[in-house]
Every structure is written in C-alpha cells, then in structure tokens.
Amino acid sequence: MIVQDVINHLEELAPLAYAEDFDNVGLLVGDKNAILTGVLVTLDTLEAIVDEAINKKCNLIVSFHPIIFKGLKKLTGKNYVERVVMKAIKNDIAIYSMHTALDNALQGVNDMICNTLELKNKQILIPQNATIKKLTTYVPKDEAQQLRSELFAVGAGTIGNYSNCSFNVEGYGTFNGNETSNPTKGSKGAMHTEAETKIAITFPKHLESKIIQTLFKAHSYEEVAYEIMTLENKNQHIGIGMVGELDDSMSELDFLKFLKDKMNTESIRHSSLLNKKVKKIAVLGGSGSFAIEATKHAGADVFITADLKYHDFFTAENKILLADVGHYESEQFTKNLLVAYLTKKITNFAIILSETNTNPVKYF
Missing domain, CATH: 3.30.70.120 (Alpha-Beta Plaits)
Structure with missing residues (x-):
C-alpha cells in the first residue's frame, strides 16, 4: 500500500473540490507514491505530532488543519510551521490535510457534532453553491x-x-x-x-x-x-454547518449543561438566555460567526460554534441562543471520525489515533 491509496479513500469521504477557495488542502508534504508504513491521525500537525509519528513508525500524518496555510518562502526553522515541515521532510513523513473539504462533507465534522449530541433529522445548514x-x-x-x-x-x-x-x-x-x-x-x-x-x-x-x-x-x-x-440548484448533501433536533425539548440551562458534558469543554460562552425550550440545534465546527443569520433563518433555537467575538453575541438579537464551546472542542472528535472511517476502509492496516492533545488554549 502506498500513501496515495489512503488519500483515495479520504477523498471519497471528502472530495477536495468542495474545500473553500481560501483553504490549503490535500497532500502538503511528502511523496504520494511512498510505501506506507503507518497512518497517524490528528487534529493539528505540530512538532510533537511528527515525533509521535516517528516513534510509532508512521510515514503519513492525516491532519484536519493544514500546517501550511500561507505560502512559505523560506525553510529556516524560525517558526513552528517551518520546523514541522523541515522535520517531516527530514524523516520522510507525508502530511495530508482535509480541513474545509471535511467541513463541507455530509458525514464530516458537523455530522460528528450532531451525532455526539444525539440529534435527529439532520440537514445541511448552508448548502454549497455550484456543486x-x-x-x-x-x-x-x-x-x-x-x-x-x-x-x-x-x-x-x-x-x-x-x-x-x-x-x-x-x-x-x-x-x-x-x-x-x-x-x-x-x-x-x-x-x-x-x-x-x-x-x-x-x-x-x-x-x-x-x-x-x-x-x-x-x-x-x-x-x-x-x-x-x-447548475444553480442547491445541493442538500454538500455544505457547511448542520441542523438537527433533540428527541425532547430542554430548558436552556439544562441544554447548556448537557452540551458542556457532551463536548467535554471547561466553559461555554453564550448569549443571553431567552427563557424558552430548545429543540432545534444548529452546529458549525470551528469559526462560525458568518453563519449566525443562516441559523436564524433555519429556525434554530441554539447555534453551537466557536471563536465568536464580542459583537457577534449582539447579533443573537434575542432570537437565538449562541453557544461558543471553543475551537478545539468543536472539532475534537474529527480525528475519531477519520480513524473509524479509515479502519473500515483499510482493514489490514493499523490506523493510529494520535494521543497528543494539540489544543493551544488553556483554562485557569
């Protein structure tokens, strides 16, 4: 088996054609024809992840976030991005990133959040155009x-x-x-x-x-x-964010407690409580402030996302409860999704879940 064989399976799940234009996805480092020795799956590619790949004899790192996002003009090791790339190249380790291709996949990041919250009747929140x-x-x-x-x-x-x-x-x-x-x-x-x-x-x-x-x-x-x-037709199977429903309505406080437990987060930043029951939930892993209006239009009671700024909370306008669970926390289950998927596709090869916590945000 070669690196490209794994890539083929990943692109069945999340074709790169549906990644956002600003993104940098695909094989970022390495030789697609290299004989595969092992696959390490992670959310982020840091130096510690490359070290883990070396120790576990994995020459392919499948990472959700791309380590190379902007163009690199030099490789001198002056920052963590350059050091990661240099160490990967030195040790013949390939790095493949999925990012917004998996965000826009029907069974991707947001589907995983919905499943974690046990939501039913799931639909894409913002279908992608021209697909x-x-x-x-x-x-x-x-x-x-x-x-x-x-x-x-x-x-x-x-x-x-x-x-x-x-x-x-x-x-x-x-x-x-x-x-x-x-x-x-x-x-x-x-x-x-x-x-x-x-x-x-x-x-x-x-x-x-x-x-x-x-x-x-x-x-x-x-x-x-x-x-x-x-065609201009909306594709209901490709797009970012997802909307689903709880089996039973909850009070806002009960739901926030439920959310905190399910998402394994130490804190939730949220907008003003509206003193109403919640049932319809919108989710968008990562930075999702751009989708607030779409969640209102979808009739959601709660919008779960990350990286909301001060003024973003005003846009709730007493119509929806905004819940910021944290960027890492909103995407933390993505690597589990990829390991489960690849394990089913490649039954005779070990797919390893990284044990390194790459969350850069700490709580006091």
Whole structure:
C-alpha cells in the first residue's frame, strides 16, 4: 500500500473540490507514491505530532488543519510551521490535510457534532453553491442504454436518494465527414442522418474528469458532441454547518449543561438566555460567526460554534441562543471520525489515533 491509496479513500469521504477557495488542502508534504508504513491521525500537525509519528513508525500524518496555510518562502526553522515541515521532510513523513473539504462533507465534522449530541433529522445548514453539473450528449439510439450504464457506473445520475437518473429525447442527428474523417456511422464525404438519443444527466462537480473520460471511452463517434453546464440548484448533501433536533425539548440551562458534558469543554460562552425550550440545534465546527443569520433563518433555537467575538453575541438579537464551546472542542472528535472511517476502509492496516492533545488554549 502506498500513501496515495489512503488519500483515495479520504477523498471519497471528502472530495477536495468542495474545500473553500481560501483553504490549503490535500497532500502538503511528502511523496504520494511512498510505501506506507503507518497512518497517524490528528487534529493539528505540530512538532510533537511528527515525533509521535516517528516513534510509532508512521510515514503519513492525516491532519484536519493544514500546517501550511500561507505560502512559505523560506525553510529556516524560525517558526513552528517551518520546523514541522523541515522535520517531516527530514524523516520522510507525508502530511495530508482535509480541513474545509471535511467541513463541507455530509458525514464530516458537523455530522460528528450532531451525532455526539444525539440529534435527529439532520440537514445541511448552508448548502454549497455550484456543486452540481449537467452533461448533455447525443448518441446513436441503439447505443444509448450502454452509454447511460457506463455513466451511471462512475457516479453520474445520482440525485439525493435516487440513482440512475437521466432524461432522454429521441431525434435525428446529421453530419458530413470531410476527407480526413473516420466516421463510425455513414461514410466520409457523404451527408448522413442518424437516429440518436439526446441524454441529459447530472453529476457532482468533483467527478467531471471521470465523467468526460467515460463519455469518450464509451461513445462510438469519432467526434463526440457534448455540453457541460454548472447548475444553480442547491445541493442538500454538500455544505457547511448542520441542523438537527433533540428527541425532547430542554430548558436552556439544562441544554447548556448537557452540551458542556457532551463536548467535554471547561466553559461555554453564550448569549443571553431567552427563557424558552430548545429543540432545534444548529452546529458549525470551528469559526462560525458568518453563519449566525443562516441559523436564524433555519429556525434554530441554539447555534453551537466557536471563536465568536464580542459583537457577534449582539447579533443573537434575542432570537437565538449562541453557544461558543471553543475551537478545539468543536472539532475534537474529527480525528475519531477519520480513524473509524479509515479502519473500515483499510482493514489490514493499523490506523493510529494520535494521543497528543494539540489544543493551544488553556483554562485557569
């Protein structure tokens, strides 16, 4: 097994195409073709994590947060980022980061928070835009079924809970090949009319390269006529944040106690209590102040996130209870999620959960 084999599994869970534009995700350090000796999963990559990887003979660190976020112009060891990268390179250790790709995954960071809080009826809070594309192509009528099957096999035609979705219209295509053409229907230099099927099929944007490759491989024409367009439709399975419901309503104080216990946090900063029952809960791991208005619009009673500033609490406006559990605390279960996922995917290889607490915030 090589490093790329693990990456392939991780990108099934959280395709990098859905990471935010500002982010730096993927293989940040190392050789994707290196023979794998072990996988260490962590929230952050610090020098102590690299040391742990060395001691446990792991040459791949899977980290939620990217150690390289901004461009590095020098590697002199003057700060912790440079020291981590230098030590990883020196010891032939690869570093792979998922960050907002996993934030936007249906079974990612926010789903893990919902599961920890035992929430039901989960939905994406802010669906990501421009994630659905549509292929339209034209194929000889007697080849339409085979082409559809080939496209379905690589992930096209899936809409929510339905698969093998397409729309088909029968008609006639015309063409006249020049002297250098090699037509599979008709003859070069002669006008030809062919009974064709127009196939329209949607697919998630991260599969575009695979869809086009499959189309050209399965289509019999020398020149394949096709169109790809990006749709404005909301994708309810990709996006940041999540909303769910408690089995039973709680008072605000009881919920805050419940939240403190479940999230294993020493303190919760929150907005004014509204003296009402809470049932619908919105969550967004990491810094989530940008989503406060979305949580109001979703009708949530509580919004759980981190890194709220002084003025952010005013935006609750007595409409929602804001609960800041801490950045590390909101994402702490992410590494457990990744270990469980990779262990199921790679049954003959040990996936190791880092024992190092990387939380830089301490409480007195």
